Amino acid sequence: MAEMTMIEAIRAALSHALETDPAVILFGEDIGIDGGVFRATDGLMQRFGAARVRDTPLSETVIAGMAVGAAAMGLKPVAEIQFSGFLYPALDQLVNHASRLRNRTRGRLTCPMVLRAPYGGGIRAPEHHSESPEAMLGHIPGLRVVIPGSPARAYGLLLAAIRDPDPVVFLEPKRIYRTVSETVQTDGAALPLDRAFLLSEGKDITLVAWGAMLAPAGEAVAQLAGEGISAELIDLSTIKPYDRAAVRASVEKTGRCVIVHEAALTAGFGAEIAADLAEHCLTHLIAPIRRVAGYDTVMPYLRLEAQYLPDSGRILQAARDVMEFT
Amino acid sequence: MAEMTMIEAIRAALSHALETDPAVILFGEDIGIDGGVFRATDGLMQRFGAARVRDTPLSETVIAGMAVGAAAMGLKPVAEIQFSGFLYPALDQLVNHASRLRNRTRGRLTCPMVLRAPYGGGIRAPEHHSESPEAMLGHIPGLRVVIPGSPARAYGLLLAAIRDPDPVVFLEPKRIYRTVSETVQTDGAALPLDRAFLLSEGKDITLVAWGAMLAPAGEAVAQLAGEGISAELIDLSTIKPYDRAAVRASVEKTGRCVIVHEAALTAGFGAEIAADLAEHCLTHLIAPIRRVAGYDTVMPYLRLEAQYLPDSGRILQAARDVMEFT
């Protein structure tokens, strides 16, 4: 039990997994002596040895494919893609193999792997370092996609992902790697996958968000409270398969919903959530479902980055519009 | 002007482009002497020479990346990926380069390329040959995604894609390559991109579909007519950016909508369409928006394929549910 940032919580989870399960192996670019460019694996190679914490060549395709092969043989690979912008060469292995090895062999071979990748904007990073690919991954049957929203959830969900018998892509909102600390029980207890977390209860409107967008969404909730509007905030946490029941229940209660994500609007994962509500909760809807998302354009370089990412202002505006809708 | 199947219409469009624009070049696996595994390029190498119709090594990444480089230099590459299941190694080039070359160079370098790929199920093909990736591609800002629904539209839209100054992924519903013929004006006239096509007018319910799903959707429309239900059928054609105005207008008229696609339900492109309606047409909705899609599981091998793909029965059922909703 200690105050931890998300990056520390991730490191603690990796360290716990390495300690308690000999099948766990980590590999990726610069995760060894350098401890990862964000230090997620800082000290792990020194502590668990270069055989279990391995620096790979600069080869994302083989990182993913090797994880599939090793997982099929009973290891539990936790591979790192240095930034989600470099995950695309690994996608063929995720779509055509990791996600379907169990299915195509009728359970004979399985794929208990985790692919970790920092994602999202807001840290003034270079080109290609700030995108949010969760919707593409969330469309792949057989794959789990998890995005932690706080240090404690990062710890518990990463352990759950590593213990899960099937492949999980674990996207880490790097913007909040170090911005907040909270008390984390480093007791090895996992948190449930496929479940959303209710961050604040409310009765007037439901905000659904994940990752780094929870912060501006939280600010909006506070603002709204000041305006006498009681907003419920849901951290989706597992994007695929997501907790439809929790989102539906909340919207059936509030009748209003605003969904927030960094990724571009069109075909972003917010679309799935809105579509599900439009099918299953239509009669409860008092107002249109709004999505506050990245604009449908290429993520701009850092000078305009702040103009692209959703902020509490845009979320508030959407929430107010929804509240005022008649 | 002639009766043509879709594969013939595609060949006619490619042939016309090669004839009329010296900048057009075709490359891909087996598109030369073999004329492509589906014969889309049959005879073109013999007619236009091996310099303009090129067999590549078995390398999807370089096929896409080479197209980007050649397009930036002013050629108009029309590259073929043999099946959309093998498009994933090309995705990095689409996401990180093709879609943003114009933007990142402020218009100095552009990417007028077309990437063709047969997609979808229904032809008893081997594993990995029957999937539908349009939603992933539809989430990429800067990229166009086009899916023709008939021979004539295939001809006109492929010409439009080739002439477009920006990158287009042209997904061909191989299941209907040869199933229907229609008269095609092979006069080199392009059809508009970014526009939906209204296949049948109706006032009670809107069906939105594309590619091979237009056939079962059409059957459903006929059935419904027999039951006294007037259904409007929209062929989306350009998936990204799609014709929001046309879909909204139709649903504002009918108040009901069923969206049909082969791809898995979750985060499929139907989600975007439903989400857009839930935001902009909520007050016009008389009934929940239903999506009839592939199930959220791996595309089964051919023995169960027919059990996976949406058919007119499932579409009808959804339409009736929507009509009966109160």
Next chain:
Amino acid sequence: MSTRAASFRIDCSACLDATGKPIGKLPDFAGDAETLASLYAAMVRTRAFDAKAVALQRTGRLGTYGSSLGQEAIGVGVASAMRAEDVLLPSFREHGAQLWRGVTLEELFLYWGGDERGNDFAGPRRDFPVCIPVASQFPHAAGVALALVQRGEPGVAVAMGGDGATSKGDFYEALNLAGAWDLPVVFVISNNQWAISVRRREQTGAGTLAQKAIAGGLPGEQVDGNDVIAVRAATERALARARDGQGGCLIECLTYRLGDHTTADDASRYREDEEVSVHWKEEPLVRLRNFLVARHDWDKAREEALLREVQAEVEAAADRYLAIEPAPRRAMFDHLHATLPPDIAALAEEAGDG
């Protein structure tokens, strides 16, 4: 001023010529009649399976199928050099290797008939199923080898692919990783001179495919892929080095695709029959049979007995396959995840029992 930084050499080995005459000294196992007879029988069995599979496809009772006609020596030679503890990662054209490893005829028919149950091998539980996305099995092989090393197991990963597969980035990335980490993985390339309609020499400017190993810092060699004795011998050497901790290597097996690419292909569109006939003179079965007749008194009686036996076995397996009902619709969800998440379970319900 210029100095030599490195130099390399690629060799090609063979044991029997096209007529079955020995070239130089033969490996010891070539002296054992039983061993050679079993290799011959395995090749005959593979060819019989091929013929039946094509026949079933032509009559609409199997899906698209890729025959290994003329390439039987590679699968049989490689697999017969492997141990049970080794792991095979085949392409879609190594039926001979899969059958030797213990995959049943019925399982192969099921797979090619479009039924996932065909991949649930009763025999080699750790072997990978056929890999359709070309070259994507090579990274798996690196992972399998890593797992073997990590767990201190003795096995070796053996990945097989075609000449076309050597043009793909994942082939190269796996090769490079295997070299960087000295992994026990053997890359076998069945160079049948064609990737559908693309000739070997259009596939790469490299004079040999074996030399691609140099890019990964691995040893590479060529072997006559129509010579099952040479293929087995080369594989045994490679596996011995790998087991001994000396790392992996690449073996390019030179052969020729005598049939169409698959039942969906028509090779007459892109190659002349004359070219094919030339290669019929080098095919692997006749060659070994001649040697068996000359050295190990193989005769007409044994030949006919073998053919009868294999025919009967293949027909029986085909009948069992044809008798198997398709799985119910619900089966498409059975192995999506270890336990179906509620979200997807709901959709599965909707799908009903089919």
Next chain:
Amino acid sequence: MSTRAASFRIDCSACLDATGKPIGKLPDFAGDAETLASLYAAMVRTRAFDAKAVALQRTGRLGTYGSSLGQEAIGVGVASAMRAEDVLLPSFREHGAQLWRGVTLEELFLYWGGDERGNDFAGPRRDFPVCIPVASQFPHAAGVALALVQRGEPGVAVAMGGDGATSKGDFYEALNLAGAWDLPVVFVISNNQWAISVRRREQTGAGTLAQKAIAGGLPGEQVDGNDVIAVRAATERALARARDGQGGCLIECLTYRLGDHTTADDASRYREDEEVSVHWKEEPLVRLRNFLVARHDWDKAREEALLREVQAEVEAAADRYLAIEPAPRRAMFDHLHATLPPDIAALAEEAGDG
């Protein structure tokens, strides 16, 4: 029996030793004082830009930046061998090459400052911008070369990447395609011994990176990458062959990354200062200066004049960069498509003018 199928040799060339003494015969251009002075000036200018860029980043006025400290000879040597009609496809560490090609200091500051306008080069209109996804520029180079051939233009595509880039599949696929199609493309590998924290020898089991060319059937060679004369000479030979229709090749330039990977990196976490100091003795500027002093009466006065001039130029460019206002929010839509589709135009409206 085993016969030789192929053999290969990789050579390494150099012109000056670390102290600037000639090794063997020098290329003709080394006799021309003006030419050498311009190469030296370009390296000094590159280093001055590097220093300023790092300083700006440290004070929050530039984004993450990767210095080319110690590698200046490669960019300058390669670019100075190129013609205007050739096309450069650089990695993120070839500032020297970009500057020689005519990209302005101001444009480079803008790019690294996080402004797309930095890629709208006024000078080399066809050159590609910096490529961040490692090795993804190599396939582009193949496409550029294809376009040049197709249009009968004389140019050559020159793609540059690091040692780490040689582990990626797209590097290999491009190499293989260039070999298969004899494309006029030169692959330059700046082997600075590190890929962030990963040592060159952990990156691959290959003894040289030049030998990776063998996998694509291309010639490969090594050159002393701290010797601008040798780099330029090797590049001139490669470009001449490519222009002459003899196809492409791979040049591995041996150098060392004297600085951190980028301003976001702390190399002291993974390497000893002792190792770095050794390499400081081989850095490219001193070497050429010694030669200039010995052969082309370079002196203190000219040296100081050069430094003053370059400093002033870099400072002025930095000031102009800092004076440029960020583009309005609306600009993020300006070049998404040639003309903004209605669907997206509506969303752009929503974004407002910012």
